Amino acid sequence: MVDIFDTKSIIRIEFDEQTKQTVIKYNNVGEFSPTMPTNVSGQEIISFANFNSYIKSVEPNLNKILFSRKVVLVEGPNDILAYKIAIEKEVEKVKGDKKYAETYLSFLNIAFIVHHGKATAYLLIELYKHFGLDYFVINDWDFDTDFIANLSVFPDENTLKQDNLYLKDGADDRSSNSKGMITTNWKLINSAGIDKIHFNIPKLEAVLGYQSDDKDSLGILNTVQALPTYPESFLPTKVREFLELDKLIAQTTSVSTKENSKLEDELPF
Numbered sequence: 465m466v467d468i469f470d471t472k473s474i475i476r477i478e479f480d481e482q483t484k485q486t487v488i489k490y491n492n493v494g495e496f497s498p499t500m501p502t503n504v505s506g507q508e509i510i511s512f513a514n515f516n517s518y519i520k521s522v523e524p525n526l527n528k529i530l531f532s533r534k535v536v537l538v539e540g541p542n543d544i545l546a547y548k549i550a551i552e553k554e555v556e557k558v559k560g561d562k563k564y565a566e567t568y569l570s571f572l573n574i575a576f577i578v579h580h581g582k583a584t585a586y587l588l589i590e591l592y593k594h595f596g597l598d599y600f601v602i603n604d605w606d607f608d609t610d611f612i613a614n615l616s617v618f619p620d621e622n623t624l625k626q627d628n629l630y631l632k633d634g635a636d637d638r639s640s641n642s643k644g645m646i647t648t649n650w651k652l653i654n655s656a657g658i659d660k661i662h663f664n665i666p667k668l669e670a671v672l673g674y675q676s677d678d679k680d681s682l683g684i685l686n687t688v689q690a691l692p693t694y695p696e697s698f699l700p701t702k703v704r705e706f707l708e709l710d711k712l713i714a715q716t717t718s719v720s721t722k723e724n725s726k727l728e729d730e731l732p733f
Contacts (some may be wrong), residue, residue: 498590
């Protein structure tokens with residue numbers, strides 16, 4: 465295994481389906497110098513050295529992003545659990561094959577990575593960009609109301625902090641905690657890109673209909689498994705497209721149509 469934070473020794477190769485040959489996707493011997501977001505005092509939210517030590521201790525599977533075609537970045541283990549189960553159910557619904565559904569993500573080489581907190585997500589997003597990896601970010605919004613589109617239009621943090629969206633919560637002044645959450649969400653949108661991020665509003669448990677706030681993984685598992693369908697608020701179109709579920713449906717429908725057409729041709733009437 466290689467240290468993804470020491471990028472000078474890394475060569476990333478990939479098989480190109482169009483040209484039918486292996487190509488070099490990454491071979492950058494320069495230094496990895498991410499632009500880290502800063503807090504109000506102008507200091508980095510987390511230093512590169514501290515993040516490097518922290519993430520390798522907490523998330524030892526981080527290196528697998530180097531061997532993945534696509535990466536989904538989520539907040540915690542319950543997010544991974546919920547989305548993997550949902551994906552498996554959606555694939556099985558289309559294909560009617562449980563084994564195929566269980567291996568779908570591995571077959572497409574799509575990895576799920578946990579960042580364990582929004583303040584540590586920025587560096588991983590910078591890594592994905594540095595390596596030229598296709599990524600998608602899923603986080604809790606932490607507000608009851610949806611103002612994602614309004615928040616995404618601010619060109620910089622100073623402009624945001626002069627606007628009533630940041631200053632006011634209805635007729636009242638926003639608390640410092642509420643302002644901090646707005647800033648963090650804006651930085652995530654700005655870093656990832658509005659088309660590369662999905663927020664569960666206000667959080668994962670709510671969009672799944674899980675009433676308790678106990679973060680119980682078994683309870684969330686049972687809830688996800690019991691849902692017959694998944695709402696747009698949890699599994700939106702852009703996430704389905706990133707996971708290539710739309711392609712799977714189109715391919716399966718095409719094959720089914722051809723088989724039915726062939727069967728009709730063979731019928732004696």
